[in-house]
Amino acid sequence: MLTIYHLWLSPPCRLVRLVCEEKGLDYQLKAEKTWERREAFLKMNPAGEVPVLVNGKAVIAGRMAILEYLEEMAPEPSLFPNDMVARAGARRLLEWFLFKFQKEVTTPLLTERVLKKYLKMGGPDAAKIRAGQTNLGHHLSYLEHLAGKRNYLNGADFSIADLAAAAQISTIDYLGEINWPDYPHVREWYAKVKSRRSFRPLLKDYLAGLKPPDHYTALDF
Amino acid sequence: MLTIYHLWLSPPCRLVRLVCEEKGLDYQLKAEKTWERREAFLKMNPAGEVPVLVNGKAVIAGRMAILEYLEEMAPEPSLFPNDMVARAGARRLLEWFLFKFQKEVTTPLLTERVLKKYLKMGGPDAAKIRAGQTNLGHHLSYLEHLAGKRNYLNGADFSIADLAAAAQISTIDYLGEINWPDYPHVREWYAKVKSRRSFRPLLKDYLAGLKPPDHYTALDF
Structure with missing residues (x-):
């Protein structure tokens, strides 16, 4: 365990x-x-x-x-591509979402909209929220580009890169920050990842005092 | 090539x-x-x-x-420990120096003291330099703790964790920001890493208009 x-x-x-x-x-x-x-x-x-x-x-x-x-x-099922260069590509995206997306988008939005409220640290800083939202737009455009040309983010096959991106998107979507009609390819890709059995426990998370939008748990949104 | x-x-x-x-x-x-x-x-x-x-x-x-x-x-010589848990320990330190030390210490000091001057972006922000220096103190204390109880940072054997830390320290030392007498264990560890043949090309780097302190290239400092 x-x-x-x-x-x-x-x-x-x-x-x-x-x-x-x-x-x-x-x-x-x-x-x-x-x-x-x-x-x-x-x-x-x-x-x-x-x-x-x-x-x-x-x-x-x-x-x-x-x-x-x-x-x-636990090597099976493997979440890293077998090919060495494809594996490096998956790790690049993993790092992108774990560090860059986290720093530029998730940390400011979560800190200002959730953590400060929960810890009674005063009101949210509107400038930081706007900066996070602007960065989110750039990141979603990049995701739209990736999801539009490939089956999954790192190529034909599902990998840890998809899970890393979807983990971020799920949190941002819980906050209601994504205008889905603007990003049809991201939506199609995210619907696939969100439909996996591994995603079910996450979608049941519920933070007291912070209700996600109605579409958050829907697999067809 | x-x-x-x-x-x-x-x-x-x-x-x-x-x-x-x-x-x-x-x-x-x-x-x-x-x-x-x-x-x-x-x-x-x-x-x-x-x-x-x-x-x-x-x-x-x-x-x-x-x-x-x-x-x-190029698996030989390996820079990651063979044991799975030790390997995870080396990766933790690698991440620490590549991201945390970089963000809290190196990026503010390099941006304010070098990049802004080079790109003529105006004078350095003294508050950001002080914040970087304060963070540097915390990081050096942690390094002093690690170097005092172990032969190398991740245990008995040399690993990528030592190279990752030494790469950061070498840049900060170039800027003359380390008061070596305060950190005897770090000094002893860094002297070992700096004496490796792999370090020689780095110590020859020279940035026009920015002279490193005299001890920068010395193996006994």
Whole structure:
């Protein structure tokens, strides 16, 4: 039994859950209020961030480290392409969504719209929300370009790149920030990924006081 | 022959060079002025960032993707530990230095002290420099803790984690930002890494108009 220390709307945490679901791994979730900087948790991950994965005595921290570890400990079904160059392409996209999209879009929107409210840190900073929304537009245009020319984001086959992107999109969609009619190829691609069995537990997440839009759980939206 | 698109003081670029040196791979460097957003370069890496690695027809972008690719194409000498949990530990530190240290320390210091001057973007922002220096203190304390209890950062053996940390430290040391007497364990560890043959080409880098401190190239400092 694996343990995932996580936060509900954190895309890197959602990605680790998706990978465990895809690989049929048994896991339990523990919500970690990272802002409390709990000492025992900082020992597990000095960066103070979720996700952290615990497997028996092994504590695995670091977004990329956890995903590579899961692929190594449970190689089937593989989520990384077999071909070395295609694998590098999937890792490029993985890094894009885990770090670049996270920093430019998700962190500002989640911080201003959810975290500040929950922690009573004062009102949202409208300029930061606007910056996050502008960046979201650029990222969705890039996704539209990728989804329009390929079956999946890294080529013909489903891979960890699709899960990494969908983990981000699912959080942003929960916040109601995506105007779907503007991005038909992204919608078609996301409907495919969202329909996978691995996605079901995520779509049941529900944050008290923050209702997602009606289409959030719909597979045909 | 590999081609590395790079910038001289960029630690992720320095790390790719170090890995090629450690593995005895033949490479050439091409300096890429990423701020010019050259169209042909953006096709290679839509993130617009260096490093980018070219191997024949294969274009590899993404910091982690390039390092994993180099390990896969040239497995000997291996820079990732054999044991799965130790490997995850090395990847955690790799991510720490490639992303966290970079964002909290190197990007603000390099932007304010070097890039703005070079691009004539106005005077440095003193508050951002101070923030970078404060973060540097926290990171050096963590490094002092790691280097004090272990032979190398991830344990008994030399690994990619040491190269990733040393690539950052070498850039910060070029800027003269490290007060070495405060961090004796870091100094001892860095002297070991800096003495490796792979480090020699880096220490010869010289940026016009920005002289490093006298101890920068010294192996006994």
